[in-house]
Amino acid sequence: MRKSRLPTMWDVAKRAGVTQATVSHVINGTAPISEKVRKRVIEAIDELGYVPNAVARSLKQNKTNTLGLLIPDVQSGYYSEMTKAVEENARKKGYITFLCNTSYNQQLEELYINNLLQQHVAGIVLGYGLLNEKALFKIRNSRTPVLIIDGSGQFGDIHIPSVEVDNHKGSRLVVEYLHSIGITRDIGFISEPLQHSALQRRFEGFINSLKHFGYSINDDFFNIETKQYDKIKMGYNAVERILQKGRPRAIFVTSDQVALGVIKRLKELKVKIPEEVAVIGYDDVPLATVVTPRLTTVSQPIYSMAQQGLNMILKIIEGKTVENDRVLLQPTLVVRESA
Amino acid sequence: MRKSRLPTMWDVAKRAGVTQATVSHVINGTAPISEKVRKRVIEAIDELGYVPNAVARSLKQNKTNTLGLLIPDVQSGYYSEMTKAVEENARKKGYITFLCNTSYNQQLEELYINNLLQQHVAGIVLGYGLLNEKALFKIRNSRTPVLIIDGSGQFGDIHIPSVEVDNHKGSRLVVEYLHSIGITRDIGFISEPLQHSALQRRFEGFINSLKHFGYSINDDFFNIETKQYDKIKMGYNAVERILQKGRPRAIFVTSDQVALGVIKRLKELKVKIPEEVAVIGYDDVPLATVVTPRLTTVSQPIYSMAQQGLNMILKIIEGKTVENDRVLLQPTLVVRESA
DNA sequence: CTGAAAGCGCTTACAG
């Protein structure tokens, strides 16, 4: 049982007793059509269950209404929120989005980019700073509009439009807050690998702020992972390693997902949070309010990033000029219980 | 600065001094080509940075390598896992997937289905039992291969291929386990709205098992939400309402996300889990091991569902016959600390 | 207000 050919405009035309061009005109409103003919065409469409073929349309118009979104991991609370925000805003603008989950794998990044380019997507949204520069060049070469959310638009010589959050400032907020509550030494740092720009900036911002206050830097309490694996386990293991060298008074963790593991281990060890060790995360994922103690963390305006980002890339797609193609948004610190 | 036309096979052909058909043949390997010509064509492709146009290809071949996935909410731990599993398996088979996040909104369901149909996706994967039957009819009408994961394939008269988990059994495992640890009464039930079949089955299974053991049913301890909102808050509020009527000895919650809220409130109230109130969730999301106490829950073989589901729909897409189009997988109970 | 016709970039019999 193979599907018999789907009805086309030609079938509709025949049934309505008009020409195929006329059917196109009534569907797209591209010409004034008499009410009588219009009605006949609409009827024929309904009777046949005709559905316009976007593939043919795209080929002729040389434009699609599809977007590609690259993220490292939909399962992370942060990226799933980003995915939702991007997809929702795209839909509202009439675009449908391809989801590309790269797992930070360079080969996958390139495979997806190749695929998206072949699909002639109207634009590509990068949810993080791609690791594979070759893939980036391919995008540039194709002249496909591209945007990076939550990442620097600067890759060596090439620059792409971006909407990012001030990561230096995020870290500064953390150190300032710790200062304000009297924690001025033994501040630890835990992070997943500093693979993309956002994470690197957080680390730089952290170090700079520490220096700014004239704190001594004890990297016994630093634990930066060198490869990706389960985020929660990363936090869990990091606590393990740090505690072998001493006890920090506070730990700044560059993502909530990892902070969850940190808290888990600390609690198992009966270390009091925040009395003995204060913990501050980053991202403000929904779960931050569920753990005990509730997580103090740096909040990122994800929805706003996605919204402004989408507006920007759509302008570029439409060939309009965008005044500012490096939008910088501000993070805020949400103080709860863990610090 | 508008993009100049991208190179086509025709451009490649001209540069290589061959015909456009020949270029197509070397790209697709659809004809034996002399090594000499092949090399010239490959060179031309590289020099021009030619990328095959999948839109044109799809139109001519009347098939795309795209899939649509409908889920209610990427942000939920359960559906983000499903999304990842489906997307990964689709990619491995050469398909790229459109993500459609419906929020259980019937209008959105229909909008997405219309859009996917226009895009002529090769297949549609439903991540839950669609609420809008009209949308379902449209899929059927278009004869687009469709598959439902984690939901019944039976909608009134129409049946669609499905891979689901035995939800009756999941609930039975819960009641049996409670029985085995001596909890034989005052068993509560908390659920988000029973909007799709999976949830309905869990409820039925729960009631049946209670009856099976001859337990009395006290629906003072039941709290089934009537509309969607934040899952964690649902759990939180449900505890509130139930505790006003008395204290159950155990609560079965039909999803971990909601169970997180249940635990949160119980802990705030200093109710001991599991000594005073045992809590059992459903789904076994990654966070289940992070909360304190670690969540006892029913585990679903999501990856396996996605994998088997993808295999099935791809067979259907390729016109092969599938022997069993109603696969039923088995859940397992993971006993941790909360019960 | 409606139609005839070209063409988007490919694939695919078919010839030679």
Added chain:
DNA sequence: CTGAAAGCGCTTACAG
């Protein structure tokens, strides 16, 4: 082994 040609289902000037 390579090419000439039709055609996938549309949109879009252009005529009338």
